[in-house]
Amino acid sequence: MTNTSRDSDVPPEPVVEVRHLSHRYPVGNETVGALTGVDLTVNDGEFVAVIGPSGCGKTTLLSIIAGLLPPTGGQVSVFGSDTRAARRSQALGLVTQDPGLLPWLDVASNVLLTLDITGPHDGADEYVTELLERVGISRFARYYPGQLSGGMRQRVALARALVHHPRLLLMDEPFGALDEISREEMRFELLKVWEQEQMSVVFVTHSIREAVLLADRVVVLTGQPGRVKDVIEIDLDRPRTASLEDSPRYLSLLADVRGLLVSETDRSDLVHAIPGNRR
Amino acid sequence: MKRKFQRNILILLTPALVSALLLAVWETWVRVRDVKEYLLPAPSAILAALLDDPGRFAEGARLSLQAAIGGLLLASLGAFILAVAMAHSRALERALYPPALALKVTPIVAVAPLFTIWFGFGLAPKVLIAAMITFFPMLVNSVVGLRSIDPRAHDFLRTINASTWQVFWRLRVPSSLPFVFAGLRISVPLSLIGAVVAEFLSGSDGIGQLILIANGDFDTPVLFGAIFVLAAMGILLTASVALVERKVLFWYQSSVRL
Ligand SMILES: Nc1ncnc2c1ncn2[C@@H]1O[C@H](COP(=O)(O)OP(=O)(O)OP(=O)(O)O)[C@@H](O)[C@H]1O
Ligand SMILES: [Mg+2]
Numbered sequence: 381m382t383n384t385s386r387d388s389d390v391p392p393e394p395v396v397e398v399r400h401l402s403h404r405y406p407v408g409n410e411t412v413g414a415l416t417g418v419d420l421t422v423n424d425g426e427f428v429a430v431i432g433p434s435g436c437g438k439t440t441l442l443s444i445i446a447g448l449l450p451p452t453g454g455q456v457s458v459f460g461s462d463t464r465a466a467r468r469s470q471a472l473g474l475v476t477q478d479p480g481l482l483p484w485l486d487v488a489s490n491v492l493l494t495l496d497i498t499g500p501h502d503g504a505d506e507y508v509t510e511l512l513e514r515v516g517i518s519r520f521a522r523y524y525p526g527q528l529s530g531g532m533r534q535r536v537a538l539a540r541a542l543v544h545h546p547r548l549l550l551m552d553e554p555f556g557a558l559d560e561i562s563r564e565e566m567r568f569e570l571l572k573v574w575e576q577e578q579m580s581v582v583f584v585t586h587s588i589r590e591a592v593l594l595a596d597r598v599v600v601l602t603g604q605p606g607r608v609k610d611v612i613e614i615d616l617d618r619p620r621t622a623s624l625e626d627s628p629r630y631l632s633l634l635a636d637v638r639g640l641l642v643s644e645t646d647r648s649d650l651v652h653a654i655p656g657n658r659r
Numbered sequence: 660m661k662r663k664f665q666r667n668i669l670i671l672l673t674p675a676l677v678s679a680l681l682l683a684v685w686e687t688w689v690r691v692r693d694v695k696e697y698l699l700p701a702p703s704a705i706l707a708a709l710l711d712d713p714g715r716f717a718e719g720a721r722l723s724l725q726a727a728i729g730g731l732l733l734a735s736l737g738a739f740i741l742a743v744a745m746a747h748s749r750a751l752e753r754a755l756y757p758p759a760l761a762l763k764v765t766p767i768v769a770v771a772p773l774f775t776i777w778f779g780f781g782l783a784p785k786v787l788i789a790a791m792i793t794f795f796p797m798l799v800n801s802v803v804g805l806r807s808i809d810p811r812a813h814d815f816l817r818t819i820n821a822s823t824w825q826v827f828w829r830l831r832v833p834s835s836l837p838f839v840f841a842g843l844r845i846s847v848p849l850s851l852i853g854a855v856v857a858e859f860l861s862g863s864d865g866i867g868q869l870i871l872i873a874n875g876d877f878d879t880p881v882l883f884g885a886i887f888v889l890a891a892m893g894i895l896l897t898a899s900v901a902l903v904e905r906k907v908l909f910w911y912q913s914s915v916r917l
Pocket of ligand 2: 438
């Protein structure tokens with residue numbers, strides 16, 4: 381059931397196609413622009429990171445792709461249809477910075493809730509156990525969210541968003557609340573799951589390192605209202621490992637992304653932090 | 660473990676000691692000043708009145724409690740169902756709020772005689788009065804509760820295409836429970852007041868009738884006995900609700916404590 385959409389005879393159409401997208405929020409009697417003229421394509425199986433300064437519309441973009449927010453202008457198609465139809469396929473996963481777990485359900489039940497709604501699949505029980513193991517919370521399966529640390533809760537949110545094998549995983553600063561060590565762990569766990577599941581990921585982050593380390597492409601958003609400043613292809617080998625961070629190619633890509641962001645925010649203090657090997 | 664036990668003992672012991680002290684002062688004062696019994700009976704006289712015909716108090720308490728609980732359940736259920744509709748649509752909320760408010764501000768003493776005319780002296784008018792007085796707090800709390808869902812949890816459920824029905828049962832109803840229980844804590848004493856006032860005005864039965872008769876007879880010890888029984892009923896009901904609340908809302912405590 382879960383694999384029909386991934387059969388090789390399906391033409392490789394983009395999973396997400398965003399054209400001339402703009403969005404304005406009503407504020408009082410006026411409207412405020414959050415996004416303008418955004419184009420974005422996410423191909424099947426691709427990992428796309430979106431980075432940009434605070435308030436440039438990253439969360440707005442993600443909400444629109446998730447079908448949670450109807451945009452005020454432009455077209456968005458997901459899985460080749462409109463976002464409502466895409467949602468109906470129950471092949472989306474969402475992880476937000478504030479995870480929004482159900483506090484009256486324990487960890488295992490929070491994860492199983494997804495399957496209660498999307499319908500169980502073969503070997504669901506083993507997969508739940510495996511997933512909890514992977515994100516490092518199997519010991520806490522019977523804990524309630526209120527008894528967990530912020531980082532733990534984020535792991536539960538990740539498991540909850542993965543358990544139904546989504547084709548498209550949308551993540552909004554998912555590791556922002558984690559400590560640096562767990563963050564590192566979670567990044568590589570996410571990459572492993574992504575490689576196995578062959579899903580597409582849109583990953584919003586504030587971390588330049590994280591974007592370059594994880595993604596196939598990094599979309600740099602700027603300004604208010606937000607637009608795409610540039611898209612950088614990350615042509616680093618996979619599977620990616622921590623040792624990658626010593627490679628000159630990685631450092632130069634890092635500098636590219638940082639350069640784009642810094643010239644945007646015009647922070648001279650950050651310029652000094654750029655390694656000298658810009659392309 | 661031991662410390663916890665000691666704390667529990669202390670929690671029970673302190674109010675018991677304070678009450679005993681108050682009663683002792685009361686008793687002494689009545690005896691020393693030789694206060695007339697119809698003005699203020701000594702605790703010993705009240706106890707004697709209670710023990711003289713305990714069945715009478717027990718039966719009164721049973722009937723009043725029945726009416727109070729019946730009214731509370733009726734109001735909670737009705738209010739919750741209406742709250743679901745009101746939480747669903749702002750227009751409906753605006754339309755239903757004025758009549759609900761009118762019901763709240765109408766004094767029950769004014770309506771009770773009418774209910775007696777309509778429904779006689781049985782359980783029905785008492786239940787309705789108790790329901791009427793508790794309806795509004797239950798309604799307001801339920802509406803606020805049903806709206807208090809975590810938008811992040813809602814977003815997640817929507818992205819996996821949960822139906823409105825699933826969102827209602829999985830998210831809305833559990834989210835509303837802390838507010839529903841807050842409403843119950845307000846409504847429990849109100850429901851007893853409603854039941855007893857109805858009995859008092861119609862003179863049908865229950866603790867309210869007992870008070871009415873004792874008042875007519877200048878039987879102040881029985882009057883005080885009825886008041887004590889009423890207070891005990893209130894404490895019992897409140898404690899039961901608190902117990903259920905602790906069981907049902909275990910997660911609420913732990914998430915608030917963060
Ligand atoms: N519900 C809303 N009503 C009005 N304006 C909003 C609303 N949500 C977002 N905005 C505005 O839209 C802009 C983009 O917001 P958005 O949350 O998408 O930014 P972001 O890139 O996710 O920021 P951050 O990195 O801080 O999370 C901001 O200027 C914000 O003030
Ligand atoms: Mg955001």
